[in-house]
Amino acid sequence: MVGAAFGVDSLQAILLATYAVRLELTQRAHAAAVRLDWLGQPDLGLKVDPEVHKLFPPAPS
DSSP, rough: OOOOOOOHHHHHHHHHHHHHHHHHHHHHHTHHHHHOTTBBBBGGOOOOOGGGGGSOOOOOO
């Protein structure tokens, strides 16, 4: 499979590509009726949390 991911910058492109890889691997594991994990981590350790910015303190103004 060959695919492409585009974003407003390189970071967004790599995050979107990582998300697409996680989805593809999850679908293939489901179709093969196998459990797929990475060191016991859910989502193969590839989860990209859009709310991660809430973990950091606000920038000084």
